[in-house]
Amino acid sequence: MPSSTSSSRPNAPDGPWGRTWTLALVSALALMISYDLAWRSRGHRSWPGNDNDLWSLARSSIGPESVIVLGASRTLAGVDPAVLAERLGKPVAQLSINGASPLPILEHLAADESCQNTVIVGVAPGVVFDSARRSERSARLQLDAYERFVSSPSAQSEARLSSQLCRVTVTRSPRLSLLNVARCCLSGRSPRVTYGNRRADRMMTLDFSRTDARKLEEEMLLRLTRREQKTRGSNISMIAARLRPAVRRIVGRGGAVVFVRMPSAGRVRAAERHWYPRAGNWDMLAAEHPAGALHFEDYADLSPFSPPDGSHLDQKDAASFTVRLSRILRELFLRHLEQTSKEHQKTAGPGPSTKR
Numbered sequence: 353m354p355s356s357t358s359s360s361r362p363n364a365p366d367g368p369w370g371r372t373w374t375l376a377l378v379s380a381l382a383l384m385i386s387y388d389l390a391w392r393s394r395g396h397r398s399w400p401g402n403d404n405d406l407w408s409l410a411r412s413s414i415g416p417e418s419v420i421v422l423g424a425s426r427t428l429a430g431v432d433p434a435v436l437a438e439r440l441g442k443p444v445a446q447l448s449i450n451g452a453s454p455l456p457i458l459e460h461l462a463a464d465e466s467c468q469n470t471v472i473v474g475v476a477p478g479v480v481f482d483s484a485r486r487s488e489r490s491a492r493l494q495l496d497a498y499e500r501f502v503s504s505p506s507a508q509s510e511a512r513l514s515s516q517l518c519r520v521t522v523t524r525s526p527r528l529s530l531l532n533v534a535r536c537c538l539s540g541r542s543p544r545v546t547y548g549n550r551r552a553d554r555m556m557t558l559d560f561s562r563t564d565a566r567k568l569e570e571e572m573l574l575r576l577t578r579r580e581q582k583t584r585g586s587n588i589s590m591i592a593a594r595l596r597p598a599v600r601r602i603v604g605r606g607g608a609v610v611f612v613r614m615p616s617a618g619r620v621r622a623a624e625r626h627w628y629p630r631a632g633n634w635d636m637l638a639a640e641h642p643a644g645a646l647h648f649e650d651y652a653d654l655s656p657f658s659p660p661d662g663s664h665l666d667q668k669d670a671a672s673f674t675v676r677l678s679r680i681l682r683e684l685f686l687r688h689l690e691q692t693s694k695e696h697q698k699t700a701g702p703g704p705s706t707k708r
Contacts, residue, residue, distance in 0.1 A: 402511070403550065403554070404494060404497045404501075405501065405507070405510075405511035406511075406550075406552070406554050407447060407449065407494055407497075407498070407554065408497065408498045408501035408502070408508075408511065409508075409511055409512065410445045410446055410447060410553075410554060411445065411447060411498055412498075412501070412502060412508070413443075413445060414445045414467075414469065415443065416466075416468065416469070417442050417443060417469075418442065418443045418444065418445050418469050419436065419437070419440055419442050419443070419444045419445070419469065419470045419471075419472065420444075420445050420447055420461065420467075420469050420470070420471045420472070421433065421436070421444060421445065421446050421447060421448060421471075421472045421474065422447055422448055422454035422457050422458060422471060422472065422473045422474065423448040423454050423473060423474025423475070423476070423614065424448060424449065424450060424451055424452055424453070424454070424474065424476050424479045424487070425448075425450045425451060425476075425556065425663075425664060426474055426476045426614040426615075426616075426659075426663060426664055426665075427448040427474030427476075427612075427614060428446070428448045428449075428450060428554065428555065428556035429555075429556045429557070429558050429664040429665055429667075429670060430474070430614055430615070430664070430665040430670055430673055430674070431446070431448075431472070431474065431670070431673075431674055431677065432555055432670050432671050432674040433445075433446045433553045433554070433555055434553060434555070435670075435671050435674040435675060435678070436674050436677075436678055439674070439675060439678035439679070439682070440678055440681070440682060442470075444553075446553055446554040446555065448474060448554075449490055449491055449494055450490075450556070451479070451487060451490055452479070452487055452488070452489075452490035452491040452494070453479050453480060453482060453485070453487040453488045453491055454473050454474070454479075454480065454491070455480070455488065455491070455591070455594060455595070455598075456488050456491040456492050456495065457491055457494075457495070458471065458473060458595070458598045458599075458609075459594070459598050460495055461598075461602065462597070462598035462599075462601040462602050463601075465605070467602060467605065467607060468602070468605040468606040468607040469602075469607050469608075470607060470608045470609075470610070471602060471607065471608070471609045471610070472610050472612060472681070473609065473610065473611045473612065474612050474614045475611050475612060475613045475614060475634070475637075476614055476616075476663070477613075477624045477627070477628035477633060477634070478576055478579070478580075478624065478627070478628070480591070481588065481591060481628050481633050486579075527543045527544065527546070546562070547559050547560060547561075547562035547563035555670075557667040557670070558664055558665070558666055558667055559666065559667055560660040560661065560666050565660035565661045566661075568661040569618060569619060569620060569661045569662040569663075572620055572661065572662060572663055573619055573620060573623055573662075576620070576623050576624075576627070577623065580627040588632065588633050588636050588637065591637075592636065592637065592640050595637070595640065595641075596640065599641060599644075608644065609641070609644050610644040610645070610646060610681060611637060611638070611641060611644060611645045611646065612646045612648075612677065613634055613645075613646065613647040613648055613649070614648065615648045615654065615655075615657045615658070615659055615665065615673075616659060616662055616663055617658040617659050617662050618658075618662040619662055620659075620661075620662030620663050621662065630647075634647060646677075646680065646681075646684075651676075651680060653676040653679070653680065654673070654676055654677065654680070657669055657673050
């Protein structure tokens, strides 16, 4: 019979538990690294996380000296924020949204009295000159997501942590989730390696050597033709009427706005010329903003760039394009725009209450 003074708790088994747990942790870490390296060896790349959160992080990071980039997928793939920041000597916030018009974001910035930044607006005719305003929905959804983001400190912390984790491992990619990998295995195939990826600064990198660029061009042409057959082109007067006050407010606070017509090529370029003739669209926009409108066709440094799918630059060309674009912006546009903003501020007087 056990003594009343003895412990009723069973004794822990003897053994080198510290060494055992250390070995287990090292084995688990080695397995995770091997799993990650195996997918990297098949061409998969790290994925920076939820793009809505990345956009919100970029928007909330904007300071007085930041250069802001707006646009759609052409600007995401063609303007490298890291290169632009290095060349202009200022931080860059990439706020372009795939498939979305930059107009709602520009209006959002104009309504923010603290925004006195340089804003570069990438122009893709089928998006900016969209009279039906279909392409604005994604931008407005992103703005709604941003409002929720800034009101939730926990969401901000989670987004920052997730972004850091995603930089160091490819297995955070949705394509390499355990569920998707299991589905692929059951169907006898491997998770597909995509030709596109994103960086943490929201740069969209496209490697057209991994896909059929001609097929992508055909799909884009089909979408463009179907859409424009329904709406019959653009309404530049309506678009100009919305741009005018937004640009005026940003410039009036000491900022600058530059519109950049992004490169297109081949049949996509021909279709854009048909549906959005330059004389009736871009030229009218440029006439409204003569000090801040840059068309790639008008500059020998930019006109040679030819997107493989007719619409988006390959990752191997994006850095070179950004270097040349930044030189033109710095030498021909931004100096003049900064001087214009200073003159406008002197005329308008101090404070937002004195603005017209």
